[in-house]
Amino acid sequence: xxxxxxxxxxxxxxxxxxxxxxxxxxxxxxxxxxxxxxxxxxxxxxxxxxxxxxxxxxxxxxxxxxxxxxxxxxxxxxxxxxxxxxxxxxxxxxxxxxxxxxxxxxxxxxxxxxxxxxxxxxxxxxxxxxxxxxxxxxxxxxxxxxxxxxxxxxxxxxxxxxxxxxxxxxxxxxxxxxxxxxxxxxxxxxxxxxxxxxxxxxxxxxxxxxxxxxxxxxxxxxxxxxxxxxxxxxxxxxxxxxxxxxxxxxxxxxxxxxxxxxxxxxxxxxxxxxxxxxxxxxxxxxxxxxxxxxxxxxxxxxxxxxxxxxxxxxxxxxxxxxxxxx
Numbered sequence: 014x015x016x017x018x019x020x021x022x023x024x025x026x027x028x029x030x031x032x033x034x035x036x037x038x039x040x041x042x043x044x045x046x047x048x049x050x051x052x053x054x055x056x057x058x059x060x061x062x063x064x065x066x067x068x069x070x071x072x073x074x075x076x077x078x079x080x081x082x083x084x085x086x087x088x089x090x091x092x093x094x095x096x097x098x099x100x101x102x103x104x105x106x107x108x109x110x111x112x113x114x115x116x117x118x119x120x121x122x123x124x125x126x127x128x129x130x131x132x133x134x135x136x137x138x139x140x141x142x143x144x145x146x147x148x149x150x151x152x153x154x155x156x157x158x159x160x161x162x163x164x165x166x167x168x169x170x171x172x173x174x175x176x177x178x179x180x181x182x183x184x185x186x187x188x189x190x191x192x193x194x195x196x197x198x199x200x201x202x203x204x205x206x207x208x209x210x211x212x213x214x215x216x217x218x219x220x221x222x223x224x225x226x227x228x229x230x231x232x233x234x235x236x237x238x239x240x241x242x243x244x245x246x247x248x249x250x251x252x253x254x255x256x257x258x259x260x261x262x263x264x265x266x267x268x269x270x271x272x273x274x275x276x277x278x279x280x281x282x283x284x285x286x287x288x289x290x291x292x293x294x295x296x297x298x299x300x301x302x303x304x305x306x307x308x309x310x311x312x313x314x315x316x317x318x319x320x321x322x323x324x325x326x327x328x329x330x331x332x333x334x335x336x337x338x339x
Contacts, residue, residue, distance in 0.1 A: 037090070078103050164210070
């Protein structure tokens with residue numbers, strides 16, 4: 014066994030859950046030199062002072078997973094269990110991210126301790142005592158409080174996407190929260206006078222729905238509304254003589270038009286593919302569309318580049334004959 018492989022093997026013995034390697038653990042087992050050499054050779058990356066991760070593992074992570082690693086790294090060296098909130102809580106809950114996650118970790122602290130932010134940690138002081146739950150071994154603000162707090166500062170489509178996800182009723186599994194729980198979190202905004210972002214959060218909350226199936230659908234629906242087009246029905250079921258065909262993302266009944274948001278996740282993530290290849294998913298999608306078309310509706314399909322660009326999306330909807338709202 015080479016010296017390098019021996020050092021890697023030694024560090025594996027002290028690796029924590031999610032692949033984290035903590036310097037204090039290495040020191041306790043006399044492996045500080047091995048840790049430093051592995052870092053100098055580029056075999057591990059530093060997430061924050063005193064916490065590392067295998068370079069190979071880090072390279073394989075997507076943006077969501079990398080941000081979660083930073084959150085867990087902070088929790089690993091925090092003297093007291095932190096209460097994650099805002100963007101960090103949203104990532105822990107699996108809410109749709111904005112354009113990108115921040116690099117800073119967000120926590121809520123008691124007002125007496127102050128809200129000073131430093132060393133990659135943003136500290137918030139709550140207007141009221143925050144309610145928290147445990148998720149994945151981490152203390153976190155409730156999913157509806159998290160979504161509502163972010164709805165105060167995010168653009169309308171991003172705020173709606175977070176709120177939609179919080180109360181989405183899936184066909185398989187359970188909801189993260191109920192509409193009533195969301196209303197309770199929204200109601201809490203009405204008490205402080207002139208609370209920044211309150212009106213924006215309340216508008217997004219009024220528009221939120223339990224029926225949106227993805228962040229892309231929520232963003233599309235929000236921009237359809239902002240552009241002044243008729244907001245479609247959601248998740249409409251279609252059947253033919255052979256039985257059930259599909260639930261479509263959007264349906265404009267007055268013009269017999271189906272709208273479908275085609276995000277990449279539909280074709281590559283296990284949540285949607287459920288063991289099928291991308292080719293199989295595409296072929297099955299086409300077969301379903303052909304069956305729906307046979308019933309009379311026409312289709313409009315779009316993706317992220319169209320949904321996010323108001324000018325492009327407006328032209329697209331007009332080209333497909335989507336009517337304007339009165």
